[in-house]
Amino acid sequence: MKTELHKHDWLQKLVGEWTYEAEAIMMEPNQPPQKFTGTENVRSLDGVWLLAEGQGEMPGCGTATTVMTLGYDPQKQRYVGTWIGSMMTYLCVYEGELDAAENVLTLNTEAPAMTDERKMAKYKDAIEFIGDDRRVLTSYVLSDDGEWHWVMRTNYRRKQ
Template identity: 45%
Template sequence: MHGEPQAEHRWLRRLMGEWVVEAPSTEARATREPLYTGTETARCVGDVWVVCEGRMELLEHGTAINIMTLGYDPARQKVVGSWIGSMMTHMWTYEGTIDTAADTVTLDTRGPALDGTGITDYQDVIAFEGGDARTLTSRSRQPDGSWKELFVVRYRRVA
C-alpha cells in the first residue's frame, strides 16, 4: 500500500508553512466590520498528506481550533480529506479535484444545512494567489442548483 507521491501531492504541499489568517465575523459579513485574525500552521505527514491547524479568537466561541487534512488518492483520482472545528460537532469529509490552470482545489462535502432543514452540499475552494497568498471560499448549493458564497478566508504566508 505504499504510495509514491504524485503531481497532486506536490501541489498540495504548497499549503505548508506558517500563515496569518483573516476571516469575516458574522457581523463583518453584514456590516463590513473588521475581520477576525488568526494563524495556521501546515505541515506534511510523510510525502502524501498535508495537515493544517488553525487558531482564531471568536467572540461567540472563544478560541476556535480547526484541523484540515488533505491528500490525493490516485486510485480514485481525487483529492481526499477532512475538516474539524472546535466550534461544531460535524466532521466534514472532502473529495475534490485540482485545477492547475486556475491554481485551485475544489473540495466537495456534505453537511448540515444552515437553516436546519437537513443535509446539503457544500464546496470549499482553495485558490492560490501567487506563492504566498491564498483564499478559501466556502459556498453552499441552493435549491436551484446554483452556489451561494458563504464567506472568504484570506491567508498570507509569514514563514
C-alpha cells in the same frame, strides 16, 4: 500525463505558517459580514498527507480550533480529506479536484445546514493560490434556489 507524485507535490505548496483574515456571511437577514483573524500551521506527513491546524476567532463561537487533512487518492483520482472544528461535532469529508490551470483546488462536502442543523447541505471550499505566499479559501453553500453562494472568504499570508 501528470504523475500521482505531482498531485501530492501540489499540496506541499500549503506547507508553512500562515496568518489569515476572513469574513463570513451571517445567516440572519440584513446582517453585515463578520470579520475575524487567526493563524494556521500546515505540515506535511511524509509528502503524502497534509495536516493543517488553525486557531482564531469565529463569529458567534469565540476562539476556535480547526483541523484539516488533505491528500491525493490515486485510486479515486481525486483529492480527499477531512475537516473538523471545535465549534461543531460533525466530521466533514472532502473530495475534489484541481482546475485545468492547477491553481484552484475545489473540495466538496456535506455538513449540517447553517440555517437548520437537523438538515444537511452541500458545501464546497475552493483553495486558490495568488503567488507562493498568498492564498484564498472561499467557502460556498448550495442554497435552496440551486445556486452556490459564498459564505466565507479567508485570505492567507505566509508568515515570513
